[in-house]
Amino acid sequence: MIHKFIFDDTRMVFDVHSGALHIVDELIWDLLEAYGALPEEELAQSLSGKYLEEDISEALEEIKELTDKNILFSPDPLGGAYKPPGESVVKALCLHLAHDCNLSCRYCFAGQGKFGGAPGLMTAEVGRKALEFLVNSSGERHHLEVDFFGGEPLLNFDVLRMLVDYGRSLGREKGKEIKFTVTTNAILLDGRIGDFLNKNDISVILSIDGRQGVHDAMRPFRDRKGSYDVVVKNIKSFLESRDYRDYYVRGTYTALNTDFSCDVEHLASLGFDNISLEPVVAGEKDHYSLRDSMFSQISSEYEKLTRSILKMTKEGRHINFFHFNIDFEGGPCLPKRMSGCGAGHQYLAVDPPGTLYPCHQFVGREEFVLGDVFTGVRRGDLTRLFRNSHLYRKEGCGQCWAKFHCSGGCHANAVIHNGSIEKPYSPGCLLAKKRLECAMYLAQWKNAPDKS
Template identity: 25%
Template sequence: MKYTIAVTQQCNLGCSYCYISSNREVMSPATADRIIEFMFRHTPEDETIEIGFFGGEPMLEFDLIKTISSRIRSHRGYNPDKVNFFIVSNGTIFSDAIADELVRLQLPFGISCDGPPHIQDSSRVFRDGRGSSTVVEKNIRHALRSFPFLPVNAVYTPNTLQNLPEVIDYFYALGVRVIYLNPDISARWTREHAEMLPELYRAVGEKYIDYYKQETPCYISMIDSKVTVIMRGGYQPLEKCRMGKGEFAFAPSGNVYPCERLIGSDNGVTHCLGNINNSNLTQVKCSHDASQIANGICPACELNQYCMNWCGCTNYFATGDYNAPGAFLCASEKASIGVALEVINTLGNEGIPFSDHLAGTPLMSIIGESVLKG
């Protein structure tokens, strides 16, 4: 079960592609308490609870995050082996004191950054128009001292798609070893963009292979996730989108959405499933069903079981339908699956067994190499 808590919709950045409208709303402790009760009541006993703190910029309300995490840990249903936390930050707010608190409270932390300055500053700017690259790069370097496997999430747009190999080089040079690459799902992607993907993804794959051969591996989401799925023979039911059933997002107002990407302006209408403060949400279901794809192409495709055509929010932004994937997602999935197969074949011949990927823990390859190197 995945629960995203947007503690605030305030943000100190004005990113051009943000799908969350910025406002002054901050979640109240009373609303947070009702969310906590909902999480523990709603989660089946055999499932873990994944809790993400989100925004806006969540680190603007770090004290609230600490309060909520403390209340979760003191809840009668809390099991440390079955509850995982994560904070997604824009990387503009960080310090030694924050690092110490994150470590003390065991709150994993990740930063969103799109790449080197000319890419980062093309979309991710402060409210006064200043680029954020200088402060974010400094904070990534700073955070890596406390979190050597700091995840960094890079969004690419139609204007920066061609820079994907450069983005990988930039993060790797900084010392980042966990890189997530995600397209701007609200962008107007064209056939020309889709046709660029195989070559660009292959260039990223070549870097990935080189890192392994140099015994300095790097987790790259578009490759490692697909290697894992291929090794397992396809996505398992609980790995697919379960928005509105196994995934909920809570706006600061208490409004409940099937996914954090669908909070939007939090108007309480579009995508909204109710409000935690005045509704009985235990039986609320979203209309999305990951097993029902609304076209005649995907079910017959030989790559269907390895494809993320079930991602409801991505589909909605592309086609207006939770269950209908768009052409760019199709092209991206085909390209990433193809590169993952090339990686498996190439590194398999080098004696890499991919046992960690098969076990669902691809990051262990990176951790193991780091330990061996002292």
């Protein structure tokens, strides 16, 4: 299976099953239009008015050579079938330290931090039980992850600090290494908290949407005042204190800023290099939700962003945009690419009372309660469903050229929009494919002998 596309006059051919990316000239492009469908002689004949015979023969040889090397028209290494491991181990938890927030973001999928329930903070006892559950459910896995999430997790900083200390001692005792991250809106990120995060090597995801008008429109305080000034001041001061390491600034774009390349440029202008900007998750009735009619414009915006990042790269500024940062020389193994994010079996979310959910996006949905941190997983049927919902079980994924990079997409988006984890959210597929094409264009430029 191959995917051909053109980005700014560069013709690219992606060999799906090997992962090889080829830059081709117009002759190869034309040959590949009907290669395999027509006998070679007929194919050559069909292009004889446009190209020299010897050039056509030479190009056909090159195609054959790559085909023989299994990097063009390579067969599916799994033969279209996959059997996931029989047993689940949990390796990552999203701990909802606070179902409360000091901002009132209009697009918040967490319902202003409360996930449709009452506001509340996770107690130290629930947090400790969650860490014990993780360590005891992790089998032979050595590297474990805990993300402190919310609402706003820094509203519960004392418990966060205690859990990091407890997690370290538990890890030493059980031979595990727990990597902690915090996803925060940065409102409470002062010197004291920053020092703790730095001393404990905690990676941080800092929420900021981009330009002041865009950010303030969607991320106000509860009194409706914009939060941009406080957020920028705190993020800058914090990142200076850690020499700009181990962080992402992460924003959300909505129907109100489909010109989001300007927001990435703005974040870069503030001195941030590691940037992620994500499409909003919203119901169709929300005025800021992304509609099908916008996807052509959004695709063009990703292209614009690609050109902008390339321009900055040529000027010596290296922006790591999360969705364009794809390693075509290696990256994850096929089993990982088949299983995706691991939600529902390897990766679970815990709400403040200690209830277990398949991931943060499912929190508050009664039908997806898996169990709790005190008694463990009760819904083995659900964990099996998630574990078995690999790439080749998802509708349309087996035939998709982007399958080994998106791995079937977000389960939660599939459930929210289509009512089944095995029916991917198709607008999300369109965006994933566009971002992948942009990433390939940037990757080929880095590899090009002539970088003009």
